[in-house]
Amino acid sequence: MSTVETRSDTDLNERLDPLLARFWDETRLRANPQTAGETPFAGAAQAPPPDIPSSWTAISKVLGLGYGERAGAVITKGRTLMRARTTPSAGALYPFELLVAFRGATTYELYDYEVAGCCLRRIGTVEQGSLDGLLTLPQAPAPQPDAVVAVVGRPWASMRKYGRRGYLYTHLDGGHAAANITLAAEGAGFLPVTHLRFDRDTAAEVLGLTGRCREPQALITLTASPTTAPAAAGAAANPFAVPIWRHGDGTRPEEPGTAEQEAWRSVRSISTFHRPDDTPRRYGSSRTVAAVPQGSGALGGTGTPGDSGTAAIALAGADRGRPDGPRAAFAHLALTRASAKGFLPAALGEEALGQVLAGLRQETTTDSADGPRAALRVLVHSVENIAPGSYAYTPDRHVLHPLSGGAGTQEAVVASCMNQDVVRSAALLLVLHAPIGPLLGGRGRQALAELHHHAASAAQRLCLAAAGQGVGITCLGGFDTDLVSRLVGLDGPEEAIYVLACGRPDERAVKWDRAPIAYSHGRGPALHS
Structure with a gap:
């Protein structure tokens, strides 16, 4: 079969304006199930709509900023247009x-949050004791949370494109959203805690996920903070996520097919x-990245100079780890963040680099404060006043x-990122x-999950x-380690687990890796003929 694709009327959906598509969906007529003889599925909640508490409204704003739609559209791997997200x-x-x-x-x-359209759909109730048993905090008595947000990986959504490596992307992509929701919650006056060490099987039971190939x-x-009332704080909202x-409404949850069940197994x-x-x-x-060990070989055995004998370079933005730093502008940043499609052949300012890295100095509260975190290396190619x-x-x-001189050629960098x-x-x-082998050997599967979560949090x-x-940045999950x-x-055992450029x-660039073929994983058109 030829690899040249032809367009047809069936391809029109690829080019359909997302706003127009939503309008068309929202204006569809739907018959009343009672008069149409339909029976809602057994798990559908039929209670009358309750009054929405003000705290729930504040939390919905957190979700809209943390993981909601924003201005613009992107082309997916499936060649469809979708609204851009935060x-x-x-x-x-x-x-996820x-x-x-x-x-x-x-x-x-219990509600299912559908990011498309910012829809919160009630799917049932959860006994307070069942959630409290999963998340008991060390304080006595522990404050009961106003809400619990569950980030649920659906491996098949990524594995059908990327194979088994796609499982890791559920942790990375979900980690980005978890970090953003946490930052949005802090800005809205909540005290968020991220929990990574809990019985996932029990959690799946409590949340109604058993048998649905979701983790x-x-x-x-x-x-709610004792000093800040979230509902009265006038927290910033995402205008694209009302x-x-x-x-x-009797909506039936999607059941996994045979291929998804096989991927799950x-x-x-x-x-x-x-x-x-x-x-x-x-x-x-704790911070989302690990500190370089003092006296390590990476620092030339001194903890201060590198292999070249040059002193460490102090960066701008050292004060940006304070609570009144970049978190104050979170809403604006969340709505303007975008993945760069390409870069101009121009040097980046030294101060801009320092301010970007300063985002890693913020701390987050978690139940795995002693967990594995990735360290960061920077390959400088063109930064003012910093040698390649x-x-x-x-x-x-x-x-x-x-550490060493030379940043490699552009071609070497492109090749290392799977072209x-x-x-x-x-x-x-x-x-x-991170030292993947020792971590997996000593801490097992939990280390794999925690490491990728924290790496995604750092990347976000x-x-x-x-x-x-105003610096362009893009995350790369596909690279040659x-x-x-x-x-x-x-x-040694150190391996790259996530790369950002x-x-x-370059606002005129086109990001070809979002074509239907997974070029970032070395899969060429010949495999899809």
């Missing part, structure tokens, strides 16, 4: 879903869902440690890395900080 995704596939349990008088009211990967508790509340050996973890919880605040080469970043001191031309002319690469903070500086490691000087954005 968090990025590999191929715009978004292989959100469930929200709002605290009521005696139970939690609860993170739970975020939102508790919540629609639906109750008892294929990740049994790596998913924490299939083997409960007993790692003890450790609550606290590889550098290790230390968030505590906000400095770059020179994704989007990185051509990038001023630098940001490489999140970098994306927001870049938006504030060996080539990237060679470029930034990683050795930064530079001056």
Whole structure:
């Protein structure tokens, strides 16, 4: 079969304006199920719509900013147009879903959050004790959260495009959303805590996910601050995500098909869902990236100079880890963040680089404060006043440690990123890395989940900080580990787990990696003929 595709009338949906498509859907006539003889599915809640508490409304604003639609449209891997969202995704596939349990008088009211149209659809109730048992905080007595947001991975949504590697993208993409929701909640006056160490099998039962090929990967508790009333705080809202509340509409949940069930079974050996973890919880605040160990070989054995003997480079923005720093402008950053489609061949300012990396100095509260975190290396190609080469970043001191000279050629960088031309002319690469072998050997599946969650959280903070500086940035899940490691000087068990490219954005560029073929995974047109 020829690899040349022809357009037909059936392809018109690819070019349909998302707003026009939504209008068409919203204006469809639907018969009353009672008069049409339809019977809602057994799990549908038929209670009359309750009055929406003001705290629920405040939480819906958090969801709209943290993971909602925004201005613009993107082309997905499936060649369709969709509204842009406040968090990025590999191929715009978004292989995760959100469930929200709002605290009521005696139970939690469970809603499915549909990002398209910002629809909150009630799907049932959850006993307060069942959620509290999963998330008991160390304080006595622990404050009962106003809501629990569940980030639920749906591996098939990504695996059908990327194979088993797509499972990792559920953690990365969901981690971006979890980080953004956490930041939005803080700005709205809530005290968020991210939970990664919980019994996923029990959580799936509580949330009604058993048998649906979905994995609860993170739970975020939102508790009103004793000093700030979220409902009265006038929290910023996303104008593109006005919540629609639906109750008892009889919508049947999508059942997984044979291919999805097979993909689900294929990740049994790596998913924490299939083997409960007993790692003890450790609550606290910590940064999303690891500090470079003092006296490590990466620092030339001194902890200060690098292999070249050059002193560490202090960066601008060291004060941006304060609570009154970039979080104050979160709403604006969330709505203006976008993935760069290409870069101009121009140098990035040294101060801009410092301000972008300063986004990593913020701390987040989690139940895995002692968990594995990736470290960061920066491959500088063209930054004012900083020589090309590889550098290790230390968030505590906000400095770059020179490691080696030379940043490699543009062609080498493009090749290392699986020939994704989007990185051509990038001023630098940001490489999140970790000792994968020892971590998986010592901590198992839970380490895999936590590591990728925290890497995504770090990447999301970098994306927001870049938006504030007008710096172009894009996240890359497809890369050649060996080539990237060679470029930034990683050795031993250290491996790259996530790569971001930064530079001056080229607004005229086209991001070809969103074509239907997964070029970022080395799959060419011949495989799809």
